[in-house]
Amino acid sequence: MTDINNDPKSTKALNSQLVKDDVKRAVSRRSAIKSGLALMSGGAIAASTASVANAVTPDPLITEIQDWNRYLGEGVDARPYGSPSQFESEAVRRDVPWLTADAKSSVNFTPLHKLEGVITPNGLCFERHHGGIAEIDPADHRLMINGLVDTPLIFTMEDLKRFPRENKVYFLECAANSGMEWRGAQLNGCQFTHGMVHNVMYTGVPLKYLLAEAGVKTAGKWVLPEGGDASHMTRSIPLDKCLDDCLVATHMNGEALRPEQGYPMRLVVPGWEGNMWIKWLRRIEIGDKPWHQREETSKYTDLLEDGLARRFTWVMDVKSVITNPSPQAPIDHGRGQTVLSGLAWSGHGKVSRVDVSIDGGRNWKPARLDGPSWSRSVHRFYYDFNWDGSELLLQSRAVDEFGNVQPTKNALRAQRGVNSIYHNNSIQTWHIKPDGSAENVEVS
Amino acid sequence: MTDINNDPKSTKALNSQLVKDDVKRAVSRRSAIKSGLALMSGGAIAASTASVANAVTPDPLITEIQDWNRYLGEGVDARPYGSPSQFESEAVRRDVPWLTADAKSSVNFTPLHKLEGVITPNGLCFERHHGGIAEIDPADHRLMINGLVDTPLIFTMEDLKRFPRENKVYFLECAANSGMEWRGAQLNGCQFTHGMVHNVMYTGVPLKYLLAEAGVKTAGKWVLPEGGDASHMTRSIPLDKCLDDCLVATHMNGEALRPEQGYPMRLVVPGWEGNMWIKWLRRIEIGDKPWHQREETSKYTDLLEDGLARRFTWVMDVKSVITNPSPQAPIDHGRGQTVLSGLAWSGHGKVSRVDVSIDGGRNWKPARLDGPSWSRSVHRFYYDFNWDGSELLLQSRAVDEFGNVQPTKNALRAQRGVNSIYHNNSIQTWHIKPDGSAENVEVS
Numbered sequence: 001m002t003d004i005n006n007d008p009k010s011t012k013a014l015n016s017q018l019v020k021d022d023v024k025r026a027v028s029r030r031s032a033i034k035s036g037l038a039l040m041s042g043g044a045i046a047a048s049t050a051s052v053a054n055a056v057t058p059d060p061l062i063t064e065i066q067d068w069n070r071y072l073g074e075g076v077d078a079r080p081y082g083s084p085s086q087f088e089s090e091a092v093r094r095d096v097p098w099l100t101a102d103a104k105s106s107v108n109f110t111p112l113h114k115l116e117g118v119i120t121p122n123g124l125c126f127e128r129h130h131g132g133i134a135e136i137d138p139a140d141h142r143l144m145i146n147g148l149v150d151t152p153l154i155f156t157m158e159d160l161k162r163f164p165r166e167n168k169v170y171f172l173e174c175a176a177n178s179g180m181e182w183r184g185a186q187l188n189g190c191q192f193t194h195g196m197v198h199n200v201m202y203t204g205v206p207l208k209y210l211l212a213e214a215g216v217k218t219a220g221k222w223v224l225p226e227g228g229d230a231s232h233m234t235r236s237i238p239l240d241k242c243l244d245d246c247l248v249a250t251h252m253n254g255e256a257l258r259p260e261q262g263y264p265m266r267l268v269v270p271g272w273e274g275n276m277w278i279k280w281l282r283r284i285e286i287g288d289k290p291w292h293q294r295e296e297t298s299k300y301t302d303l304l305e306d307g308l309a310r311r312f313t314w315v316m317d318v319k320s321v322i323t324n325p326s327p328q329a330p331i332d333h334g335r336g337q338t339v340l341s342g343l344a345w346s347g348h349g350k351v352s353r354v355d356v357s358i359d360g361g362r363n364w365k366p367a368r369l370d371g372p373s374w375s376r377s378v379h380r381f382y383y384d385f386n387w388d389g390s391e392l393l394l395q396s397r398a399v400d401e402f403g404n405v406q407p408t409k410n411a412l413r414a415q416r417g418v419n420s421i422y423h424n425n426s427i428q429t430w431h432i433k434p435d436g437s438a439e440n441v442e443v444s
Numbered sequence: 445m446t447d448i449n450n451d452p453k454s455t456k457a458l459n460s461q462l463v464k465d466d467v468k469r470a471v472s473r474r475s476a477i478k479s480g481l482a483l484m485s486g487g488a489i490a491a492s493t494a495s496v497a498n499a500v501t502p503d504p505l506i507t508e509i510q511d512w513n514r515y516l517g518e519g520v521d522a523r524p525y526g527s528p529s530q531f532e533s534e535a536v537r538r539d540v541p542w543l544t545a546d547a548k549s550s551v552n553f554t555p556l557h558k559l560e561g562v563i564t565p566n567g568l569c570f571e572r573h574h575g576g577i578a579e580i581d582p583a584d585h586r587l588m589i590n591g592l593v594d595t596p597l598i599f600t601m602e603d604l605k606r607f608p609r610e611n612k613v614y615f616l617e618c619a620a621n622s623g624m625e626w627r628g629a630q631l632n633g634c635q636f637t638h639g640m641v642h643n644v645m646y647t648g649v650p651l652k653y654l655l656a657e658a659g660v661k662t663a664g665k666w667v668l669p670e671g672g673d674a675s676h677m678t679r680s681i682p683l684d685k686c687l688d689d690c691l692v693a694t695h696m697n698g699e700a701l702r703p704e705q706g707y708p709m710r711l712v713v714p715g716w717e718g719n720m721w722i723k724w725l726r727r728i729e730i731g732d733k734p735w736h737q738r739e740e741t742s743k744y745t746d747l748l749e750d751g752l753a754r755r756f757t758w759v760m761d762v763k764s765v766i767t768n769p770s771p772q773a774p775i776d777h778g779r780g781q782t783v784l785s786g787l788a789w790s791g792h793g794k795v796s797r798v799d800v801s802i803d804g805g806r807n808w809k810p811a812r813l814d815g816p817s818w819s820r821s822v823h824r825f826y827y828d829f830n831w832d833g834s835e836l837l838l839q840s841r842a843v844d845e846f847g848n849v850q851p852t853k854n855a856l857r858a859q860r861g862v863n864s865i866y867h868n869n870s871i872q873t874w875h876i877k878p879d880g881s882a883e884n885v886e887v888s
Contacts, residue, residue: 061586062598068724072674073576075547080536082567084525085707087581088700092524103519116647116695117611122565123526124699132517137531142505154506158777165783167561167815167824201815203560230516251560253697255568256532263529280512333602339609371611371645372816380611 084123090114093124094191104132105231107174109195112321112343113329118169118371118378120198122253127260128174128196131231134280138264141228143210143248147286150215157250157264163205166247168270169377171345173197173316175273175300175422181409182418185429185440189328193428193440194321197345199378202268204249207242210284220286224293225267228282235276236290237269241314245270248281271347271376272314273422275300305417318406319425320344320354320381320398331387331436340383342367346400349375353399356383360393360429360443361408367396392432393443409442528567534558537568538635548576549675551618553639556765556787557773562613562815562822564642566697571704572618572640575675578724582708585672587654587692591730594659601694601708607649610691612714613821615789617641617760619717619744619866625853626862629873629884633772637872637884638765641789643822645698646712648691654728655686664730668737669711672726679720680734681713685758689714692725715791715820716758717866719744749861762850763869764788764798764825764842775831775880784827786811790844793819797843800827804837804873804887805852811840836876837887853886 084091091114100106110126127133143155174196180186187193211223216239223242227233237246247268250257257263262279269276275295290296290312302310322342325331331338344351350373355364367381381396398406407415409426416423431441528535535558544550554570571577587599618640624630631637655667660683667686671677681690691712694701701707706723713720719739734740734756746754766786769775775782788795794817799808811825825840842850851859853870860867875885 059586059598061584062588066584066672068578068580069672069674069676069726072548073573073578075576076537076539076550076552076571076573077541077547078577079567079571079704080538080552081528082537082569082571082702082704083527085700085703086579087707091699093520093526094524095520097521103521104516106520108520108524114700115698116609117645117698119563119645119698121697121699123523123567125526127520127523127526129517129520132519133522134512134517135530136512140505140510142503144506154503161777161783162781163783164812164826164828165560165785165814169816201561201563228510228513230513232513253565254559254561254563255535255565256529256558258526259529260523260526263531282513333605337606339605339607341609368608370609372613382608384608 088114091124093126096192105130107176107196109191110198112190112195112197112323113326115323116341116380118199118343118380119253120200122200122255122258122261125198125200125258125261126174126196128274129229129231129260130233131229133260134229135259136228136264136280141264141282143265143281144283145210145214145286146283147224148217148220148288149211149286150217153210153214155210160205160248160250160265163209165203165205167201167203168247168268169199169201169372169374170268170270171197171199171376171378172274172277173319173345173347175275175316178424178426178428179421181426181428182413182420182424185442188440190321190323190326190428191328196274197343197378199345200252201254202247202249203251204247204268207246207248207267210248211242211286216286219288222287222290224285224287224291225278225281226283226285227262227278228280233275233278233295234291234293235278235296236293237276239286241269241272271316273300273316276314300422302416302422303419305419313423316345316347317423317425318344318346318348318351318398318400318404320351320396320406321428322356322394322396322430325394325432325436325438326430327438327440330438331432334436335387335389338385338387340385340394342381342396343378344381344396344398345376345378346398346404347376348400348402348404350401351379351398352401354379354381355397355399356381357395357397358385358392361395361427364397389434391434393441394430394432394438395427397427410444532558535568537570540636549574551620551640553635554642556634556639556641556767557770559767560785560824562643562787562824563697564644566644566699566702566705569642569644569702569705570618570640572718573673573675573704574677575673577704578673579703580672580708580724585708585726587709587725588727589654589658589730590727591668592661592664592732593655593730594661597654597658599654604649604692604694604709607653609647609649611645611647612691612712613643613645613816613818614712614714615641615643615820615822616718616721617763617789617791619719619760622868622870622872623865625870625872626857626864626868629886632884634765634767634770634872635772640718641787641822643789644696646691646693647695648693648712651690651692651711652687654692655730660730663732666731666734668729668731668735669722669725670727670729671706671722672724677719677722677739678735678737679722679740680737681720683730685713685716715760717744717760720758744866746860746866747863749863757867760789760791761867761869762788762790762792762795762842762844762848764795764840764850765872766800766838766840766874769838769876769880769882770874771882771884774882775876778880779831779833782829782831784829784838786825786840787822788825788840788842789820789822790842790848791820792844792846792848794845795823795842796845798823798825799841799843800825801839801841802829802836805839805871808841833878835878837885838874838876838882839871841871854888
């Protein structure tokens with residue numbers, strides 16, 4: 001046998017004193033969270049030294065063989081397409097029946113409090129339909145480009161496969177995310193206050209390649225993508241955005257788009273409000289001015305105090321939310337070392353900084369950003385602190401690479417009033433109580 | 445109404461001449477793939493100019509209203525946890541019943557030919573079980589650290605939540621991936637030749653933090669993680685690897701681990717063979733030498749021509765495969781502009797370059813790498829070429845940042861013989877026929 005431990009490089013790396021030093025350094029770095037977890041030495045159980053209450057008595061889950069150690073489980077033929085554990089039944093999208101007249105033109109919400117990292121699993125990406133989910137056989141799907149072009153074109157799925165593809169991660173946020181919070185703390189859980197956002201790796205053809213194939217005429221300034229579902233969703237988009245970074249996407253997180261996300265193709269409009277990311281994309285018209293469709297006049301405009309409305313407010317501003325702890329995810333391990341976690345994003349670019357307050361915005365400390373940092377993708381942040389069991393008012397405040405700072409609720413209201421539904425990017429507050437439970441509150 | 449088009453910056457950006465110039469430049473860049481897709485002007489249909497055969501006659505899929513444009517679909521209450529389109533039934537994991545005696549100790553394969561980007565969806569990550577899927581209630585799960593430590597510890601899931609987390613994307617490849625190919629072209633499809641690999645964003649606690657909490661004694665040099673399933677999988681891992689980059693992961697691609705991937709916790713051993721990434725992790729023992737368990741002696745060692753075996757061959761070497769076209773994914777759009785796509789990875793670090801040959805390795809051209817490039821994560825590559833309908837011998841060859849080059853099958857055999865099952869990272873060949881179909885072949 002050839003043993004690569006005889007390699008002097010490996011032997012050196014394994015030198016016990018070096019390793020011991022490494023461990024000592026790790027212990028030193030970690031001293032702040034040395035929490036005195038339950039101790040056990042040989043067969044004897046030592047006393048717990050600190051705040052972790054469980055596992056101080058002999059634990060049959062360790063000392064006795066359990067069913068899952070004893071019996072064979074399901075084989076590799078059981079799940080051609082896998083699904084979550086039966087013990088994760090709370091990690092689901094939830095709709096709020098009273099929000100709309102019918103579930104076919106409504107929304108459900110991403111369970112942000114059950115998620116980690118920055119990728120939203122496809123099965124949990126929030127849904128917003130205006131005419132229910134179109135079920136389209138890709139063999140029967142066509143994409144037409146018409147209007148102010150040299151050559152109107154029709155693309156099949158196979159045609160689209162001939163064009164170069166890109167892979168990019170972007171958040172998609174509904175303009176109405178946090179909309180209920182304009183008039184006060186309304187919904188008890190980040191799933192409902194902030195769950196109209198998801199973050200996905202798309203694979204798609206840059207729209208500029210398809211427009212170049214058709215040839216946009218000099219007079220062409222605006223683009224009208226149209227959805228193939230029964231709502232025929234249409235939005236006016238400036239041509240420069242389409243030539244910049246829009247994609248005609250066919251895949252999300254590695255696999256084909258899901259039906260509720262526009263299968264077999266959707267428009268990706270990075271950093272801009274979700275309503276513009278037309279699903280079941282069937283037609284792209286080029287024009288010389290915006291069309292003023294229903295969804296950019298009576299809807300998706302921001303009514304101000306003076307009766308005027310802001311419109312064409314496409315970019316989603318810098319925003320963040322603490323996902324854990326939160327009303328649906330209380331602190332359930334008692335006092336002591338606690339990891340606070342959350343998400344931050346900006347339609348302008350990268351998030352450069354997130355600060356966290358545990359006293360309702362009086363004092364701020366920098367959070368730790370971890371994981372990939374991409375432009376117009378969500379960022380994961382953490383804040384490690386020692387919870388003494390007292391009441392807390394948790395807030396997070398994001399800053400993006402262009403210096404945009406997430407505002408307080410009152411600062412935003414002073415600017416926009418409370419008539420609006422859309423574009424509420426203000427700071428969220430969770431009230432943590434001594435029992436670890438959390439509630440949606442406002443601070444003055 | 446406030447119209448942000450009055451903003452001079454927007455107006456400038458939308459200046460029609462500038463836009464036209466942009467489009468012209470895009471057309472110029474794209475001239476090589478100007479494929480003359482089906483033309484349509486107003487109601488009249490112009491003649492097709494080139495190689496795309498379909499859509500040259502009036503297309504009722506465009507001119508007539510379809511059912512999915514006419515009728516409302518399912519609402520937001522229909523799918524609390526979503527699933528793929530009914531038209532994606534081919535995008536599933538597949539097992540090969542004759543490979544093993546029982547599906548409870550077997551493998552199934554990731555459908556690489558149906559995927560895009562670099563993230564493998566959780567439902568499609570290949571499975572390898574040695575005792576079936578353990579179904580564990582996280583409330584009943586414990587992780588013990590014992591052996592050469594100052595303080596043996598038992599962790600509950602709640603205890604683990606107190607420790608800092610990291611988010612990292614890594615490939616996991618079974619050491620036996622491509623193992624059937626040692627003795628010749630055997631399996632017809634990249635799902636079967638290369639599908640024992642997946643690529644996932646993990647969230648987990650660095651193992652070094654947990655080891656520091658227990659305190660590794662000076663004599664401690666090796667680590668034995670043990671699985672909580674009925675196979676009690678155990679592997680010896682050098683302590684320096686555990687202190688470097690191993691994670692105790694609880695989440696994959698944003699959500700809780702799937703049962704078949706070790707729910708509620710698994711070990712992540714970046715770049716090293718998948719068998720060491722212990723699932724359903726229940727115990728970590730520290731020792732002063734390797735344990736020589738079954739899975740590192742009779743299995744997962746590489747039998748050479750002279751009867752000796754290589755062992756402790758942990759790192760997965762640089763490798764790549766063309767996923768499209770391939771035997772399960774023929775060219776089905778005819779001649780002309782064609783996008784070749786594939787995956788490349790290295791257990792040593794990042795992939796720095798992939799070359800593609802269409803003539804069985806005589807001539808090589810650089811592929812385009814696209815999407816995130818992370819150390820020990822898969823990389824996506826593309827090669828755009830004009831297929832003239834002739835026979836092709838497609839190959840890809842990856843090079844990593846340390847200069848490791850993927851070998852030919854014969855070069856690897858010259859070094860290792862053909863007794864081995866594991867660590868076949870050699871170049872794969874697909875024979876493309878004039879009808880666009882593909883076959884697994886060898887070239888001398």
